[in-house]
Structures are given as structure tokens and as C-alpha cells.
Amino acid sequence: MTALIDVILPVFIVIGFGYLVTWRGMLSESAIDGVMRFAQNFAVPVLLARSIGRLDLGASYDPGLMLSFYSGALTSFVIGIAAARRLFGRSGPDCVAIGFACMFSNSLLLGVPITERAYGADALAGNFAIISIHSPLLYTVGIVAMEAVRSHGSGAGLGRVGLNALVGVLRTPLVIGIMAGFAIQLFQLTAGRDLPVPVWAAMDMMATAALPTALFGLGGVLFRYRPEGDMKAIAMVSGLSLLVHPAIAYGMGRWVFDLDTALLRSAVLTAAMAPGVNAYLFANIYSVAKRVAASSVLLATAGSILTVWVWIAILP
Numbered sequence: 001m002t003a004l005i006d007v008i009l010p011v012f013i014v015i016g017f018g019y020l021v022t023w024r025g026m027l028s029e030s031a032i033d034g035v036m037r038f039a040q041n042f043a044v045p046v047l048l049a050r051s052i053g054r055l056d057l058g059a060s061y062d063p064g065l066m067l068s069f070y071s072g073a074l075t076s077f078v079i080g081i082a083a084a085r086r087l088f089g090r091s092g093p094d095c096v097a098i099g100f101a102c103m104f105s106n107s108l109l110l111g112v113p114i115t116e117r118a119y120g121a122d123a124l125a126g127n128f129a130i131i132s133i134h135s136p137l138l139y140t141v142g143i144v145a146m147e148a149v150r151s152h153g154s155g156a157g158l159g160r161v162g163l164n165a166l167v168g169v170l171r172t173p174l175v176i177g178i179m180a181g182f183a184i185q186l187f188q189l190t191a192g193r194d195l196p197v198p199v200w201a202a203m204d205m206m207a208t209a210a211l212p213t214a215l216f217g218l219g220g221v222l223f224r225y226r227p228e229g230d231m232k233a234i235a236m237v238s239g240l241s242l243l244v245h246p247a248i249a250y251g252m253g254r255w256v257f258d259l260d261t262a263l264l265r266s267a268v269l270t271a272a273m274a275p276g277v278n279a280y281l282f283a284n285i286y287s288v289a290k291r292v293a294a295s296s297v298l299l300a301t302a303g304s305i306l307t308v309w310v311w312i313a314i315l316p
Contacts, residue, residue: 018219052181
């Protein structure tokens with residue numbers, strides 16, 4: 001119960017505050033959109049650039065960590081697509097969007113603050129290692145699958161599909177922030193010196209604003225996504241996101257790769273997060289399965305209050 005109160009609830013109180021403010025009309029939808037644009041397009045990319053720029057790459061990029069997390073993500077993606085097709089009879093593009101929601105956990109806006117509150121800032125190295133390839137890898141998987149499904153029978157070649165995927169990924173602000181972090185690493189390695197202190201100080205200021213702003217804005221955005229129909233598909237997405245993905249990460253991390261405690265915590269808690277708003281944005285880009293994606297973000301986020309508590313209790 002202490003973990004629920006001290007670790008998880010503060011994060012969801014900030015989300016709830018954003019939800020309440022939007023519900024009561026204290027901020028307009030356009031104002032919430034502005035908050036989220038600032039967070040997602042500027043503050044969060046700076047947070048990623050700063051965190052990856054300071055990351056000890058050799059110590060953080062453990063193959064077992066990556067395989068534990070991403071095996072669960074990709075398995076959830078495949079199961080989500082198959083179930084959407086076989087059980088719910090959805091179209092090919094709908095199936096890909098639903099599968100994307102199953103695998104794209106909210107690794108940054110929920111995973112980082114919950115892990116930090118549970119285990120401290122020093123426990124985040126594994127989180128940021130996962131996050132550094134999270135958007136590039138999973139967006140690439142999702143876009144390639146979507147473009148392949150959409151181009152089926154059109155005669156479009158694999159090269160065209162791959163180009164569309166690459167362009168889509170490289171234009172994502174989070175990916176730009178990640179690439180900036182690796183550019184900082186390269187600069188420090190080749191120049192043999194750190195970035196100037198004022199640059200780090202400015203990045204620290206932006207990064208400090210990133211998570212609270214994003215969580216507040218997330219609450220405002222979730223107010224729009226009222227659950228309407230498709231409850232079986234939404235329940236499937238929530239189950240894969242909150243239970244199956246972290247269970248695979250836990251099993252592989254503990255019994256296959258024997259991860260140390262810090263990396264196991266990062267893998268499982270990151271996997272245990274609800275689908276992020278990016279799941280809806282992906283569906284919105286292609287105008288498919290938007291209701292399932294949006295409602296899954298809302299209901300799984302609410303449900304994760306209890307499931308994350310359980311995973312924290314299970315973890316060493």
C-alpha cells in the first residue's frame with residue numbers, strides 16, 4: 001500500500017489535475033494542445049538529449065535488458081494483430097494500429113517518473129537505454145507493417161515502403177531528441193571535452209519542466225478520449241500492455257538473462273506502462289482504429305494504477 005500511495009499516486013494526481021482542469025473548462029482544448037506541443041516537441045526531446053548525452057553507454061546497453069523488453073513488445077504486437085484479425089474481424093490497417101497500441105508502452109511519461117519515485121534517479125539508466133531506441137524501433141516496425149498492408153496489391157516495392165517508414169521515423173521530435181543525445185556523446189568523444197556549462201544548465205531547465213508538463217497535458221488530452229464501444233478490443237490491448245508485456249520482460253530478464261536488480265526493474269516497469277498517446281497519434285495519422293487506440297490509452301492508464309502496484313510488489 002505504501003508503494004501505491006508514495007510512488008504511483010503522485011504521478012496520477014498530476015494527470016488527474018490536468019484532466020480536472022480540462023473537464024471544468026479552465027483550459028481550452030487548444031491550450032492543452034499547446035501544453036502538449038511544448039512538452040512533446042521541445043521539453044521532452046531536450047530531456048532525452050540530456051539524458052542520453054550523459055548516459056554511460058557501455059554500462060547501460062545490456063543485450064539482456066533490450067531483448068527482455070523488446071521481445072515482450074514485439075510479441076504483444078503480433079498477438080494484437082492476430083487477435084484483431086481473427087477475433088474481431090478488423091481490416092488490415094486497423095489490425096496494425098491495434099497491434100501498435102499493444103506494444104507501444106508509455107515508457108517516458110509514465111515509466112520514468114514511476115521508476116524514479118520507486119527507486120530513485122540513479123535507477124533510470126536502464127529506462128533511458130530502452131527509451132533511446134523505443135520510438136525509432138517501434139515506429140519503424142509499425143510504419144513498415146502499416147505501409148506493407150496499405151500497399152498490398154498496389155505494386156509498391158519494399159524500397160518504397162522502407163523509405164516511407166524512414167521518413168516518418170526521422171520526422172518524429174522524440175527521435176530527433178534521441179539523435180541529438182547521441183550527437184552529444186559523439187562530440188564529447190571526439191572533442192575530448194564536455195559541452196559548455198551554460199548549455200547543460202539550459203538543458204536542465206527545459207528537462208525539469210518536461211515530465212510535469214507532459215503529465216499535466218496528458219490528463220487534458222485523456223479527457224477527450226471517452227471510451228465508446230469496442231470494449232473487447234480495448235480490454236485485449238489493456239491486457240497485453242499491462243500484463244503480457246511485463247510478464248515476458250520479467251520472465252526473460254530474471255530467468256533467461258539473469259539481469260541485475262536495477263536493470264530488471266527498468267525492463268519490467270517500462271514494459272508495465274499503459275499505451276502512450278503515441279498509440280493514438282499513430283492511429284490518427286492513418287485514420288484507422290482511432291476509437292480503440294484512444295480508449296485504450298485512457299482505460300489502460302487508469303488500470304495501470306493497480307497493475308503497476310502489483311509489479312512493484314513482485315520486483316526485488
